[in-house]
Amino acid sequence: MGDGSRQEPGVSLRADGWLSRPALGFNSLMQIPDKIQSSIKVHLGRFLKKDGAGRSVGAQISSEKARQSCAAAAEVSLDRQLQAWRDNPSWTDEPPEIKVTVPEGSLCNLNLKFKAGLPPDAVYDIIIDPENKRVFKNIKEVISRNVLLDEGSRQIVEVEQAAIWKFLWWSGILSVHVFVDQDRKNHTVKFKQGRTGFMKKFEGCWTIEPLFVDKELCLPLDPHTLEEYESCAGGRGRVGCAITLNQLIEPALLPPPPISWYLRGITTRTTEMLVNDLIAETARLRAISNNVEANKDAEEMCHANESHPTRLRGDIKDRWRQRRKSGRHGNSLRLTAQWL
Structure with a gap:
């Protein structure tokens, strides 16, 4: 063998023809001068702190902590x-304000606007709740739910659910497959049909905006942001929400009049019932909060009566009479309308 076949110790020839050198071991590292050794350790440390995509593990931890915060x-x-x-x-x-338009080739475009006596985050939680079939009566069951993207405040979810439909004396179950883009930061919930079937196009968006209920507490100031409102109201101002539901419906086969008129009316009524179910749920949650406070008041009154046995009961009856009036008023907000 001549000089051309000689190789350096520890060097091997790879199958693709390139020379391969072994990685430096601990003993080899000890033979490197101190300054060079320190530099290598620093660079190795930086490399080991990064994941496969080149992102810093420390940055990921910081991002997760920021999200939790x-x-x-x-x-x-x-x-x-x-x-x-x-x-x-x-x-x-x-009751919600309803505007119905009929774009060319579609059954209808529905725009509903209404207000709710709960903060935007609370209403948003009702809409995106995987178990919200207990709220919306037209949802029979959720067949499947798969989170495709999770960015903390924003998720994209694939949902298939069985919806109840009724038309004259016919009724049945309709499978609805949609992709839902829910963004807590903007309080929007967009949905768009996935697989086509009976419906060619079914899409829309929930938009939830803050409503400053006790804005008069800020006079003469006129707050325009939630931060300004909470600051000038001293944390005592209630935050409600103004909600908009925009929904476009286009069946695979558009029936001629008068059947299309009936379908449009039933679709409008069904969507209105969906909104009314949401309004009823916000009223129920307010009633729960009111009852919690009432129970606290009752406990306080019991303790007060134990320490003051001669306290007149007339004041207590008056207070509970007001509570009952509030309760009856809250119950009157529940909607009792049934499906057509």
């Missing part, structure tokens, strides 16, 4: 807003 701050803010409603639960629900 934001979630905790949002929860504290919601608790503070709910406390304001517990202190003053009075609210009168109003």
Whole structure:
């Protein structure tokens, strides 16, 4: 063998023809001068702190901590807003405003606007709740639910659910497959049909905006942001929400009049019932908060009566009479309308 076949110790020839050198071991590292050794250790440390995508593990941990911190701050803010409603639960629900248009080739485009006596985060939680079939009567069951993207405050979810439909004396179950883009930061819930079937196009968006219920507490100031409102109201101002539901429906086969008129009316009524179910749920939650405070008052009154046995009962009856009036008013907000 000549000089051309000689190789350096520890060097091997790879199958693709390139020379391969072994990685430096601990003994080899000890033979390197101190300054060079320290430099290698620093670079190796930086490399080991990164994942396969080149992202710093420390940065990932910081990002996760920031996400948890934001979630905790949002929860504290919601608790503070709910406390304001517990202190003053009075609210009168109003029926939604409905606008129906008929774009060419579609059955209808529905736009519903209404207000709710709960903070935006609370209403958002009702809409995105995987178990919200207990709230919305037209949902029979959730067949499947798969989270495709989770960015903390925003998720994209694939949902298939069985919806109840009724038309004249016919009724049945309709499978609805949608992709839902839910963004807590903007309080929007967008949905779009996945697999086509009876419906060619079914899409829309929930938009939830804060409503400053006790804005008069800020006079003469006129707050435009939630931070400004909470600051000038001293945390006592209630935050409600203004909600918009925009929904486009286009069946695979558009029937001629008068059947299309019936379908449009039933679709409008069904969507209105969906919104009314949401309004009824916000009223129920306010009533629960009111009852919690009532129970606290009852306990306080019991303790007071134990320490003051001669206290007149007339004042107590008056207080509970007011409580019962509030309870009856809250119950009157529940909707009893049935499916067509």
